[in-house]
Amino acid sequence: MNEVTMPRSGPVAREIYAALRQRIMAAQLMPGTAISEVQFSEQLGVSRTPVREVFRRLADEGLLRIVPQVGTFVAPIQLRAVYDSQFVRETLECRTIVLAAGNMSIQAADDLQDFLTLQKRAIRDNDLEKFFDADDRMHTYLIGLGGYPAIWELIQGVKAQLDRVRYLSLESGDWLNRIFDQHEMIVSRVIEADTTGAEAAMREHLQSVFLTIEKLAENRPELFEGNMGTSTTPISTS
Amino acid sequence: MNEVTMPRSGPVAREIYAALRQRIMAAQLMPGTAISEVQFSEQLGVSRTPVREVFRRLADEGLLRIVPQVGTFVAPIQLRAVYDSQFVRETLECRTIVLAAGNMSIQAADDLQDFLTLQKRAIRDNDLEKFFDADDRMHTYLIGLGGYPAIWELIQGVKAQLDRVRYLSLESGDWLNRIFDQHEMIVSRVIEADTTGAEAAMREHLQSVFLTIEKLAENRPELFEGNMGTSTTPISTS
DNA sequence: ACTTGATTACTAGTATGCAAGAGGAGAAAC
DNA sequence: GTTTCTCCTCTTGCATACTAGTAATCAAGT
Numbered sequence: 001m002n003e004v005t006m007p008r009s010g011p012v013a014r015e016i017y018a019a020l021r022q023r024i025m026a027a028q029l030m031p032g033t034a035i036s037e038v039q040f041s042e043q044l045g046v047s048r049t050p051v052r053e054v055f056r057r058l059a060d061e062g063l064l065r066i067v068p069q070v071g072t073f074v075a076p077i078q079l080r081a082v083y084d085s086q087f088v089r090e091t092l093e094c095r096t097i098v099l100a101a102g103n104m105s106i107q108a109a110d111d112l113q114d115f116l117t118l119q120k121r122a123i124r125d126n127d128l129e130k131f132f133d134a135d136d137r138m139h140t141y142l143i144g145l146g147g148y149p150a151i152w153e154l155i156q157g158v159k160a161q162l163d164r165v166r167y168l169s170l171e172s173g174d175w176l177n178r179i180f181d182q183h184e185m186i187v188s189r190v191i192e193a194d195t196t197g198a199e200a201a202m203r204e205h206l207q208s209v210f211l212t213i214e215k216l217a218e219n220r221p222e223l224f225e226g227n228m229g230t231s232t233t234p235i236s237t238s
Numbered sequence: 239m240n241e242v243t244m245p246r247s248g249p250v251a252r253e254i255y256a257a258l259r260q261r262i263m264a265a266q267l268m269p270g271t272a273i274s275e276v277q278f279s280e281q282l283g284v285s286r287t288p289v290r291e292v293f294r295r296l297a298d299e300g301l302l303r304i305v306p307q308v309g310t311f312v313a314p315i316q317l318r319a320v321y322d323s324q325f326v327r328e329t330l331e332c333r334t335i336v337l338a339a340g341n342m343s344i345q346a347a348d349d350l351q352d353f354l355t356l357q358k359r360a361i362r363d364n365d366l367e368k369f370f371d372a373d374d375r376m377h378t379y380l381i382g383l384g385g386y387p388a389i390w391e392l393i394q395g396v397k398a399q400l401d402r403v404r405y406l407s408l409e410s411g412d413w414l415n416r417i418f419d420q421h422e423m424i425v426s427r428v429i430e431a432d433t434t435g436a437e438a439a440m441r442e443h444l445q446s447v448f449l450t451i452e453k454l455a456e457n458r459p460e461l462f463e464g465n466m467g468t469s470t471t472p473i474s475t476s
Numbered sequence: 477a478c479t480t481g482a483t484t485a486c487t488a489g490t491a492t493g494c495a496a497g498a499g500g501a502g503a504a505a506c
Numbered sequence: 507g508t509t510t511c512t513c514c515t516c517t518t519g520c521a522t523a524c525t526a527g528t529a530a531t532c533a534a535g536t
Contacts, residue, residue: 012520036487047521052488053294060295069487069527084388091333092326150322158392250490274517285491290518306518307497 013050016040020054024063024074025160027167031076031223035064061157063164076225077164082213085161090206092155093139096146097186097202101195103145111141112187119183123176131176132163138183142190162209168223169216182208251288254278258292262301262312263398265405269314269461273302299395301402314463315402320451323399328444330393331377334384335424335440339433341383349379350425357421361414369414370401376421380428400447406461407454420446 020040023029037048037055044051055072058064065075115138122131143152171179182205189197217224258278261267275286275293282289293310296302303313353376360369381390409417420443427436455462 038487041521048488049520049522053291055488056291056294057298060298066488067528068489070529071487081388084386087386088330088389088392091330095329148322148325150319151326154326154392154396276517279491286518287490287492291489293518304518305498307516308499309517 012046013053016044016046016050017054017057021058021061021063021160024058025163025167027164029074031074031164033074034071035074036071061160063160077161077168077216077223078225079213079217082161082165085158086206086209088158089155089162090203092151093143093206094199094202096143096148096151097190097198098195099147100142100145101190101193101198103147104191104193108145109191112138112191115141116180116184116187119180123173123180126173128171128176132166135179135183138187142186145190165209165213165216168220169212171212175212179205179208250284251291254282254284254288255292255295259296259299259301259398262296263401263405265402267312269312269402271312272309273312274309299398301398315399315406315454315461316463317451317455320399320403323396324444324447326396327393327400328441330389331381331444332437332440334381334386334389335428335436336433337385338380338383339428339431339436341385342429342431346383347429350376350429353379354418354422354425357418361411361418364411366409366414370404373417373421376425380424383428403447403451403454406458407450409450413450417443417446 020029029035037051040051040055041048055064055066059066059072062081063075064072066072115134118134119131119138122128122134139155140149140152143149143155182201186198186201186205189201258267267273275289278289279286293302293304297304297310300319301313302310304310353372356372357369357376360366360372377393378387378390381387381393420439423439424436424443427439
């Protein structure tokens with residue numbers, strides 16, 4: 001899932017990148033965990049070079065923090081960066097959803113319904129991965145409808161921060177149902193070509209992550225880095 | 239001038255990155271130019287490693303195109319990517335300007351006036367670099383006023399495509415004056431806390447690059463890559 | 477017991493060597 | 507003259523060796 005734009009390098013770096021990124025986002029590697037180039041190289045049976053390349057890229061995305069001569073660490077969750085990411089995503093997706101609502105077709109309406117069906121099944125099977133995947137696919141599709149499909153790549157980069165929060169908060173079935181209802185609302189309004197309604201629904205949907213963030217910040221404060229002040233770390237920019 | 243967020247790597251890579259990026263954006267290295275890691279290494283007196291790292295990063299930004307076992311080339315201007323970049327920038331800056339207009343203070347108003355003064359001087363001196371610099375600084379400041387200063391880093395990455403067009407089109411004094419007028423309009427409306435007016439002014443301002451693009455596409459078609467279809471290259475993502 | 481200092485074991489940054497593949501130049505065959 | 511095949515050069519991808527700097531540990535001195 002979360003098939004982000006792959007680096008153009010060799011297939012070795014590609015795999016490492018996808019795998020490590022997933023492990024970080026799914027919080028198998030907790031924020032603050034120290035990793036190292038040699039450790040990872042040996043573990044994967046490759047040399048430092050491709051690993052190093054992947055580290056650099058993930059550091060650019062804000063998922064790793066490289067401290068020269070000291071080590072590389074899974075970035076702590078910075079509230080500031082998370083809120084920045086949410087802002088970017090909301091701004092871009094609310095704009096594209098307006099365009100999408102003005103670009104509807106029978107085919108598109110059917111496709112959107114299919115995405116909803118997939119999500120409902122994922123919830124029924126209690127398959128978080130599958131739900132996230134279907135979620136992503138639907139957002140991708142909606143952005144494509146807006147006429148700027150490449151925007152998704154940028155959002156993917158920014159979204160990593162948000163996804164990590166979602167994974168860590170272990171969203172429950174109830175929560176997934178709420179998200180699904182929001183998706184249903186968005187889709188219905190987009191299909192009706194209700195631009196302002198669709199935008200409002202998308203905004204509410206994307207802002208619902210705030211609750212998740214607050215809950216997580218309360219229950220697992222050790223995962224966060226305090227300063228909400230001037231953000232010294234980039235917000236991602238895949 | 240366009241001090242983009244620096245990579246966290248060693249100072250060697252930092253310098254190379256800044257220098258090469260500037261040379262590409264200022265079109266000293268024309269789109270399509272073939273460069274190579276060894277050529278650049280020897281020219282700069284360093285090894286391939288840091289050069290290679292910089293190449294990767296610039297490829298991620300969409301300014302270079304790396305073809306394995308063949309070579310690395312300054313990316314041609316892709317209309318699709320340019321329009322995508324413009325869309326992202328317009329969407330984000332139009333949203334932040336609304337927030338900025340709601341966050342005004344006496345100090346901020348004075349600062350904005352200072353930026354305008356700087357720009358007027360740059361035009362008087364016919365100093366394109368200085369004007370671009372003051373332009374950037376003002377946009378940065380406005381985004382900061384909106385409360386999400388880190389957004390600028392993302393825009394910086396996206397903006398590279400647009401800046402390259404601006405450099406290549408050799409904007410004249412007349413053109414600079416038009417941009418200045420737009421800036422004046424934006425500032426006055428922001429100071430008046432006229433949110434919708436400021437947003438409209440910003441939108442018009444950021445859309446004026448379309449004229450520049452069309453002119454360049456007409457006069458220098460060899461710099462472009464035809465396909466407006468599915469964009470196979472990322473839109474930048476600093 | 478505590479502080480201070482040197483040593484040691486790590487880290488990432490850089491340099492370099494090797495492998496694999498793409499592409500052009502030139503010679504040979506027709 | 508044209509085509510085709512071979513070889514040679516150049517490219518990036520990957521592996522490895524070396525440098526420099528950090529930090530923790532442990533011993534010595536107080």
